Amino acid sequence: MALIVHKYGGTSMGSTERIRQVAKRVAKWARAGHQMVVVPSAMSGETNRLLGLAKEVSPEKATAQTMRELDMIAATGEQVSVGLLSLALQAEGLPAVSYSGWQVPIKTDSAYTKARIASIDDARVRAELAAGKVVIITGFQGIDGDGHITTLGRGGSDTSAVAVAAAMKAAECLIYTDVDGVYTTDPRIVPEARRLATVSFEEMLEMASLGSKVLQIRSVEFAGKYRVPLRVLSSFTPWDNPIAEESVSGTLITFEEGLNMEQAVVSGIAFNRDEAKVTLMRVPDKPGIAYQILGAVAEANIDVDVIVQNVSHDGKTDFSFTVHRNDYARTMDLLKTQVAPPLGAGEVIGDPKICKVSIVGIGMRSHAGVAAKMFRTLSEEGINIQMITTSEIKTSVVIDEKYMELAVRALHRAFDLEAPQAV
Ligand code: ASP
Ligand code: MG
Secondary structure (H helix, E strand, O other): OOEEEEEOOOOOOOHHHHHHHHHHHHHHHOOOOOOOEEEEEEOOOOHHHHHHHHHOOOOOOOOOHHHHHHHHHHHHHHHHHHHHHHHHHHHHHOOEEEEHHOOOOOOEOOOOOOOEEEOOOOHHHHHHHHOOOOEOOOEEEOOOOOOOEEEOOOOOOHHHHHHHHOOOOOEEEEEOOOOOEEOOOOOOOOOOEEEEOEEHHHHHHHHHHOOOOOOOOOHHHHHHHHHEEEEEEEEEOOOOOOOHHHOOOOEEEEEEOOOOOOOOOOOOEEEEOOOOEEEEEEEOOOOOHHHHHHHHHHHHHOOOOEEEEOOOOOEEEEEEEEEEEEHHHHHHHHHHHHHHHHHHOEEEEEOOOEEEEEEEEEHHHHOOOOHHHHHHHHOOOOOOOOEHHHHHHHHEEEEEHHHHHHHHHHHHHHOOOOOOOOO
């Protein structure tokens, strides 16, 4: 008998019929003797609907005060889910009880709409488990030090589930979703994309930060910090599949370094269309320019991703970086009005039609020439690379958005990601 955490995403909870299926699956695990804690998301589309209502009433940009209310509103989606799932379990003849974040409590900081979990008191949950109940806890929400309801950012139920699993030292956290695992790349772009039986925690972290939407990045960080055994699998398989079969399906996030050293050098291709590029032309090349440019950008709360400073000519250099597309107009305006004039820089030019394509793999640590192969593949397709950035286990390039699919397909082929995974 083990303590197991299940997390069900919005599509898995998408209708009362789906919720009944979830209840049957959970009941199967409970009847096999496991202590079950379940963390569901809101029903699919519900969080968007709730935030849409808020926008109708208050169309202006959110402020600290309005954000508190956004969390109050958005958190209700999960409250409905836990109640329904608890009822469905009871209808299955299984004792179950639902809790919202504040009742557990799951304590967070006060950063409304993107709060971080500070601590989880599991006494109440443990008592319910000891009394033989399935405990269902809302994903996505918590309570801050002053008793205000907070939410953890979109996709935050993953983080709730992993945090609960970490706090309760669960044997495993199973993330049930609408795909059957983590793929080498998005199968909608490359139909030959392959499910990975295992992926290392570090690779998963890179993939999540580079645009793979399978898991919220904070949930992966949590899993890494507390070594929570994590598996991503489908809730769309028959609910009565044997547990032994479910337990080896999907994708397991592994922590053992070197376990898969013999597998492909590159494990996955990620891409992200959410960025835009800005360039400050002919900036005087002297100490402090990066600070003067990026300091002003940071001050405006704009996150910068890829940065390139060119070799200087006649004491002047071009300085480019990428920001989130939502921040593009604001960044352009800031550079034009506040950064370029005092620096004596030239024109400010921008391009929102870019995308970032990345190859990820822990094998890159021990293999030379991986990045070169990436660049060669792109050049053979006639794709111009605008920017490059690397870390130990990834190489990213910024290219014209219109070549994104071509680039992803070519790289997927070049790195043999279609071949069966070596074991
Ligand atoms: N319901 C929230 C959202 O849609 C949290 C989640 O589903 O993980 O973002
Ligand atoms: Mg999700």
